[in-house]
Amino acid sequence: xxxxFILNKSGHxxxxxxxxxxxxxxxxxxxxxxxxxxxxxxDKYSAKETWIKLYEDYRKLGMDEDxxxxxxxxxxxxxxxxxxxFLKSKNAF
Numbered sequence: 001x002x003x004x005f006i007l008n009k010s011g012h013x014x015x016x017x018x019x020x021x022x023x024x025x026x027x028x029x030x031x032x033x034x035x036x037x038x039x040x041x042x043d044k045y046s047a048k049e050t051w052i053k054l055y056e057d058y059r060k061l062g063m064d065e066d067x068x069x070x071x072x073x074x075x076x077x078x079x080x081x082x083x084x085x086f087l088k089s090k091n092a093f
Contacts, residue, residue: 023054023075034077045076051083052092 020029024041038045051072058068069080076083087093 020071020074023057032077033074037075038077048086049090051076051086052090055083055087055092 020033021027022029022036022040024037024044027036029036034045044050054072054075055068058071059065063071066080069083072078072083073080084093
């Protein structure tokens with residue numbers, strides 16, 4: 001069985017069934033996750049460059065490429081294709 005994971009506020013991996021935490025302030029998020037980032041961290045939410053740092057951090061911590069894109073898409077209400085395209089355009093993918 002292929003089980004996906006995300007990072008908790010301590011940077012440790014966790015299963016999809018577990019809670020998600022804000023990468024900026026560390027609080028536990030409620031679905032839809034992007035609403036918190038949009039309301040509490042509008043500067044991060046509006047800057048696509050934020051995706052680059054998150055993607056690099058998640059990958060350095062051992063997160064799978066697809067899961068990294070999925071987590072970022074959930075945090076920023078964007079499609080994984082949009083994120084992947086942006087990262088490629090900035091030579092970060």
